[in-house]
Amino acid sequence: MSGGSAAAADDARNAGASADTGTRSNAHAAAPRALVTGASSGIGAATARALARDGWSVALLARRADALEAVRAELPAVGGAQHLAVACDLRDPAAIERALQQVAERYDGLELVVNNAGLGYRAKVDELDPELLLDTFRTNAVAPFLVCRAALPLLRRGRAPVVVNLASVVGRRGIPGQTAYAASKAALCSFSEGLRVEWADEDVAVCTLNPALTATGFFEAQPNPSGLPDPDLAGAAGPEDVAAEVLALARHPKPERSMRAKWLALTALGLFAPRLADRLLAKRLGGGWRAPRR
Numbered sequence: 001m002s003g004g005s006a007a008a009a010d011d012a013r014n015a016g017a018s019a020d021t022g023t024r025s026n027a028h029a030a031a032p033r034a035l036v037t038g039a040s041s042g043i044g045a046a047t048a049r050a051l052a053r054d055g056w057s058v059a060l061l062a063r064r065a066d067a068l069e070a071v072r073a074e075l076p077a078v079g080g081a082q083h084l085a086v087a088c089d090l091r092d093p094a095a096i097e098r099a100l101q102q103v104a105e106r107y108d109g110l111e112l113v114v115n116n117a118g119l120g121y122r123a124k125v126d127e128l129d130p131e132l133l134l135d136t137f138r139t140n141a142v143a144p145f146l147v148c149r150a151a152l153p154l155l156r157r158g159r160a161p162v163v164v165n166l167a168s169v170v171g172r173r174g175i176p177g178q179t180a181y182a183a184s185k186a187a188l189c190s191f192s193e194g195l196r197v198e199w200a201d202e203d204v205a206v207c208t209l210n211p212a213l214t215a216t217g218f219f220e221a222q223p224n225p226s227g228l229p230d231p232d233l234a235g236a237a238g239p240e241d242v243a244a245e246v247l248a249l250a251r252h253p254k255p256e257r258s259m260r261a262k263w264l265a266l267t268a269l270g271l272f273a274p275r276l277a278d279r280l281l282a283k284r285l286g287g288g289w290r291a292p293r294r
Contacts, residue, residue: 038117109157120222205253212260
């Protein structure tokens with residue numbers, strides 16, 4: 001499967017017919033086609049740039065139309081054809097359906113879907129606002145379900161199609177002060193595991209990518225009602241690092257990839273020695289958290 005995906009993408013890039021920007025142009029048919037959610041900034045924008053540089057034609061989805069268009073405008077054209085920007089509030093199921101219809105009007109198939117859009121929420125459980133909690137799950141967990149459902153007809157017509165779901169290392173090991181965010185990403189990890197087998201007969205590869213700390217504006221943008229301290233981003237990955245991992249999975253799909261070995265080890269430890277894992281986590285996080293005594 002992985003070798004076929006790489007060969008199909010290379011063949012599509014090398015086909016190279018030029019065309020205008022019209023619907024379902026020859027250039028779009030020749031180039032591998034990708035859909036990236038949350039593409040107006042951060043990891044999503046970096047992923048769109050990396051794909052475009054690699055010869056992919058990209059459909060960009062995000063809520064902020066102006067920012068989305070700015071990213072689209074800077075992407076290099078593929079075979080003379082421009083990329084597609086679709087403003088979409090991924091918390092709205094009807095908006096997702098409309099957006100994917102627009103994508104289908106441009107592309108008659110997709111080789112890659114990247115579910116990247118995400119909302120952070122730094123709050124203790126007793127501080128949670130119900131609407132913000134629901135928004136977190138609608139964006140981080142529910143939207144990937146609905147995007148995949150709507151994109152499946154296009155993936156079926158793609159060449160060696162791949163889905164990459166961007167979860168998080170905290171989706172495999174929950175942490176205090178971010179329980180809502182971590183739980184939403186845990187849901188995405190579970191969704192990916194089930195979908196990977198469910199879509200095996202469709203020959204769609206489903207990958208989970210778990211970034212760790214990434215130096216974007218993510219922490220500044222998220223709600224934080226009691227001012228919990230932000231993590232130290234020294235040594236954090238950049239959005240381009242995550243984008244490179246997405247591109248690698250598009251070429252050579254793997255079931256799951258964690259970008260921080262220490263968190264992977266902590267996840268495994270939590271299955272067999274949860275008390276020890278809790279103590280190590282509390283020590284690592286600092287900020288006054290302590291391991292439970294019982």
